[in-house]
Amino acid sequence: xxxxxxxxxxxxxxxxxxxxxxxxxxxxxxxxxxxxxxxxxxxxxxxxxxxxxxxxxxxxxxxxxxxxxxxxxxxxxxxxxxxxxxxxxxxxxxxxxxxxxxxxxxxxxxxxxxxxxxxxxxxxxxxxxxxxxxxxxxxxxxxxxxxxxxxxxxxxxxxxxxxxxxxxxxxxxxxxxxxx
Numbered sequence: 001x002x003x004x005x006x007x008x009x010x011x012x013x014x015x016x017x018x019x020x021x022x023x024x025x026x027x028x029x030x031x032x033x034x035x036x037x038x039x040x041x042x043x044x045x046x047x048x049x050x051x052x053x054x055x056x057x058x059x060x061x062x063x064x065x066x067x068x069x070x071x072x073x074x075x076x077x078x079x080x081x082x083x084x085x086x087x088x089x090x091x092x093x094x095x096x097x098x099x100x101x102x103x104x105x106x107x108x109x110x111x112x113x114x115x116x117x118x119x120x121x122x123x124x125x126x127x128x129x130x131x132x133x134x135x136x137x138x139x140x141x142x143x144x145x146x147x148x149x150x151x152x153x154x155x156x157x158x159x160x161x162x163x164x165x166x167x168x169x170x171x172x173x174x175x176x177x178x179x180x
Contacts, residue, residue: 008046010036012060015053020098024054024106055114058106061099062121068092069128073135081132086153086176090169093157100161104154125150133180152176 014035018027029050033040047053072088073081093100107118126146133149134140141149153176160172 007036007038007042010038011043011046011053012057016057016061016098016102019054019057019105020101024102024112029053051113054102054106054112055117057099058103058114058118058121061096061103062118062125064096064099065089065092066121066124066128069125073128073132076132076135079136081135082129082149082180083173083177085129085132086149086173087169089153090157090160090172090176093161094169097161100157104158122150149176149180152179 011032015027015032018031018035027050029040029043032050032053033043036043043053047056068088068091069085072084076084103118106112106114107122109115112118123143126143129149130141130143130146133146156172156176160167160169
């Protein structure tokens with residue numbers, strides 16, 4: 001079994017934190033190396049460029065989300081699939097807020113090299129939500145309908161994280177589901 005690359009993990013965590021604080025554009029490789037506590041060469045050992053660092057940050061965040069939501073869907077009791085997906089999503093945002101902030105910020109940027117990757121991830125998320133709605137007995141929703149649910153999840157997560165941190169995840173889940 002290969003050893004985990006701790007420097008790579010530190011770099012990804014540092015890059016996510018910096019991008020959440022000041023944005024991808026304002027973050028340099030020097031900043032990332034300093035925050036990670038590694039030499040600049042260690043960053044370039046794992047990643048060929050700053051863009052590759054942020055592509056990996058986004059890929060990691062989206063992969064974790066997809067895995068988490070897929071597991072929630074598979075384990076959901078009959079009639080509770082969408083609730084399980086929404087709950088899992090909101091818990092993931094709470095556990096990794098910096099990564100969530102970076103993904104949310106980058107979704108609307110069309111000038112980034114990772115835009116095609118994010119579009120594929122977005123489609124996969126819409127499909128998971130559609131699967132959950134279908135598992136709950138609804139007809140297969142359109143992409144627009146699934147995107148509306150995802151939009152509600154993202155906005156409620158943002159509202160809860162930034163403006164209403166005292167609100168419980170259960171309250172946030174109910175807010176999302178009220179619009180479905």
